[in-house]
Amino acid sequence: MSFSLTWLADVLRNAGLNVKTIDGWEGRGRGEVGEIMGVLCHHTAGPKNGNMPSLDIIIKGRPDLPGPLSQLGLGRDGTYFVIAAGRCNHAGKGNFKGITNGNANLIGIEAENTGLDNDSPWPAVQVDAYHRGVAAILKHIGRGSEFCAGHKEYAPGRKSDPTLDMVAFRSSVAAIMAGSADAAVVASTVEPEADSTE
Ligand SMILES: [Zn+2]
Secondary structure (H helix, E strand, O other): OOOOOOOHHHHHHHOOOOEEEEOOHHHOOOOOOOOOOEEEEEEOOOOOOOOOOOHHHHHHEEOOEEOOOOOEEEOOOOOEEEOOOOOOOOOOEEEEOOEEEHHHHEEEEEEOOOOOHHHOOOOHHHHHHHHHHHHHHHHHHOOOHHHEEEHHHHOEOOEOOOOOOHHHHHHHHHHHHHOOOOOOOOOOOOOOOOOEOO
């Protein structure tokens, strides 16, 4: 059985991004998503060391919140981990442009970062991949850069992630979507199709 976001891996690959699919991702989710209206950006608040040390928690969840916790993970090296094609517990209560059911209507990306001063600034290759991945997803769903929100904008007061400046983030996404952005920070590589649990 597959959920509907099975286009995610190819859309990211076709944008020249490094993509690793997590075994079983097509059928992973807390049921089906609704109409996808945008992207919600997060940071993991996970460990300082390693490329994507929060991956297992995103897949399985925590004692207080069952997984998957987002459709996508973004490692410090700019690699996208495709975790789920269904609904995920990433948004909670909030509101962005009238979208109040983020788990149903927004794709969640958990980028690995502690959210602390010890992890700032973020690696340029990771931020560049964040912009390019969001741009590719928004283009695929036919929405503009304004439909990319930070969790801290969706749930102000309750959430502070990501630590990135989301106004600047959306400007970068818009430039990529308009084709006026500089070349990618790191040249893309072609990955084999094999699944990975790395
Ligand atoms: Zn978040």
